[in-house]
Amino acid sequence: MNTQIHDTDFGTPARVSERMVTLEIDGQQVTVPEGTSLMRAAAEAGSMVPKLCATDSLEPFGSCRLCLVEIDGRRGFPASCTTPAEAGMVVRTQSDKLQSLRKGVMELYISDHPLDCLTCAANGDCELQDMAGVTGLREVRYGLAGANHLDSQKDESNPYFSYDPAKCIVCNRCVRACEETQGTFALTISGRGFESRVSPGQDQPFMESECVSCGACVDACPTATLQEKSVIQFGQPEHSKITTCAYCGVGCGFKAEMKGNQVVRMTPWKDGKANEGHACVKGRFAWGYATHPERITKPMIRSKITDPWREVSWEEAIAYAASEFKRLQAKYGKDSIGGITSSRCTNEETYLVQKLIRAGFGNNNVDTCARVCHSPTGYGLGQTLGTSAGTQTFKSVEHSDVILVIGANPTDAHPVFGSRMKKRLREGAKLIVIDPRKIDLVGSPHIKADYHLALKPGTNVAMITALAHVIVTEGLLANDYIAERCEEKSFHDWRDFVAKPENSPEATAAITGVPAELVRGAARLYATGGNAAIYYGLGVTEHSQGSTMVIGIANLAMATGNVGREGVGVNPLRGQNNVQGSCDMGSFPHELPGYRHISDTTTRQLFEQAWGVTLDPEPGLRIPNMFDAALSGSFMGLYCEGEDIVQSDPNTQHVTAALSAMECIVVQDIFLNETAKYAHVFLPGASFLEKDGTFTNAERRISRVRQVMKPLAKYADWEVTQLLANALGLKMDYSHPSQIMDEIARLTPSFAGVSYQKIDKLGSVQWPCNDAAPDGTPTMHIDGFVRGKGKFFVTQYVATDEKITRRFPLILTTGRILSQYNVGAQTRRTDNVAWHAEDVLEIHPHDAEERGIKDGDWVGVQSRAGETVLHAKVSERMQPGVVYTTFHFPESGANVITTDNSDWATNCPEYKVTAVQVLPVTQPSEWQQDYQRFNETQLELLEQAASNEGKA
Amino acid sequence: MDTQHLTHMANQIGSFFEAMPDRQEALAGITLHIKRFWEPRMRRALQQILQQDAANLSPIVREALQADDSWQPAAQ
Ligand code: SF4
Ligand code: SF4
Ligand code: SF4
């Protein structure tokens, strides 16, 4: 879908109202919803009123006085941006008088504006220039000799945009964008009258202020004052395509603005339903990795990981991988190989990899990185509600009265949704946060959590059961809802269980560390505060009781009638962009696409017929099981597409031992990631800019990914999988990903109505999409649960095995931050390192002092699994006894410390709880020293690749 | 396969279902879970654990696995 570069700007936001008003503007009749501004009504009638301080992403402000109009029967010249349309009005947007007033306004602006239009970066995209043209400005009487701001200093501190105060017209759009759209409140207008200028924080440079570099202000700025550096470098774009962000599970729609094959900038798509014109620092700015010099664009092979790489042709690489897989199966049996699909690849690519494994390898040893993040969501929501997905659209939050955030940090990990949530909170919705850390939402500008239940890591289940206890024992159940929609026996079992005295907040306070009164207050608020919605993240799933906690969340929502309409629901915030999609596409070893168990004969037969093979009815190995099987000698080959299990999976030394035990590892990726350092075949992948396909976000929204440049290494990832399949004797001959989607739709009832044509028509579509819901399903479980009757489960708290002891007296929990993404392979190769150049260990002042640790010191973090060394950051955000780090850099080795404890139902690792000791040290840990040596060797072996080209 | 790890995993499953007031439902839940989510070689190793190191399995897991053999993989 090609779109025009400049969208129509209606000046003020669209209004929703059941009442319509009809009026006349410039002789045209126009009918608009009540509350619409005259400016917007005029635009709809075809008259674009001149404007500078208004734009349709922001509430009107009425400061520039350029948008004046005349209204019959009214005196003066009201501003059309702030005047609502009324029935029967007769409005003129153009007259001699209006023209002369506007010209006067423009003259004042221009008298204090550098006239370097020809060499200005915004030339061709400047509203001030446009308005000078529209108002017919021909001369400026005041001259440039008077007082002006032309010598002001530029602020170049932000790596992605510059701020040139000389060009500022003080329209306030940036300030409002930062407040209304982003919710950060980083900007103010400082100074008065002529002196006034935009300023981040307390007259600080952008990088030192609260600014999170979302770019909303840059988008809103009508001049070159706030300007992307990429536009300054490359000039204005000439064409654009709509695509989808490849970072987080929000799945923002973007306009890739191009010059030939060169991306000039990415701007959030106004009509994108996931983001409604907003973006974050990753999606908007951190795309430079796609053309980073470290991209590997030639296939490579080697027989041992101590050998140098050898660049080979695609044919040779594929033939070698296929022959190795065949050899291993002949030697160790059919089940000795498997593969991992990627949550960063498209639905079509993921589908193809699982098809290759099930139909080509002949086993079900396929898994995906959702194993290590949201597999408990799949299990827990599947068991209780009947489907493995969030129940709402993001927009639904606009109807929530109470928002319960559990183990998620939306402002960092899902920033655009975080902004939408904050907007609702500023409008007055109540907030409950259950998190060991004082995340930003607990207290940020104009937002304060009504309850922050700062529980001890690993005690979620005790907490959710205590909340349920209050709801049951204080008579706050939605009895009619339960009677109508839920299984009676399971409800009674659950009710009797949670009502037991040992599950009361008073009894569990000793476990969770949270005072009973707070728990009671939060439970009452959730149950009685109106529409209550739960949003949760990996702080829920990545525990030994992750699945139990997801079940507990669903129990709570059902018990209070909070599923099945707008404003409520159970919403997992997905980590990577296509986690939802990769799960939907049958990436789990026990499930075919659409979450149908492999042992189900009818489903299996459907696929057997379509694929022309016999399928194994037994579930395959999950990722941690693959590692265990490798170490015991029965799993010897792996096809790993677009994942970096060495860096992202827990207990690194266990993972690398397992990989070292395998005989053939095929890695398909855009960079030589940590896993590739253990690989024998490297197949170059393609970035999201280089291929067509679809991603599915956390609200089940399927959006198009569109190719804007050719694959650097010749093939898109789906083509590489197809080559490998054919070499293994499984015939595939797709010529476009849309054909793969058609096959998915034919075989998967919840996708039956999905096609590229439909997505193009609707912009995006939320599954289930079929005959019953041809335009998709925004809200699930409206008339009843997908599984039939909702099922409650008893949620007994079981303490984790990771207990603190004298040797390991602290709890380490891990997480992520705004500027970096997952293993960081992409974001580390962008200027986002300006915000986060290394992983640090956050520690409470009390714990730090006890150990003689000062801010910035090197500290050793030791667990039962291993040891690593990081810089300490002493921080009040932590509670005493708990330390925190991120895993964005391989050398920091966060996962050297995490253990292979895992969720009981899904083996999702317990990343969030590791017992550790932290002590000051003077040198890197032994693992880090080994890693450094290993890494240097591997990079040397890579360097030899090009020179080995063609050598036998 | 690492038998200690598998024993631990089986016992974790046991602890979830053990809380159910209906003992039959709990026992059936344990075997069904293992049947639906464990790959055959893991289940084969579990058979061995049941024969040789059953003492390390929690009582409810032992009872469940002994009460019903539907979780056992087909003979190779
Ligand atoms: S980039 Fe975003 S956070 Fe920073 S000042 Fe602009 S709107 Fe505010
Ligand atoms: S920086 Fe841009 S948006 Fe902000 S006040 Fe100045 S001209 Fe307006
Ligand atoms: S919020 Fe997520 S999807 Fe949206 S731009 Fe940021 S990283 Fe991309």
Ligand code: FES
């Ligand atoms: S656009 Fe209406 S006053 Fe500026």
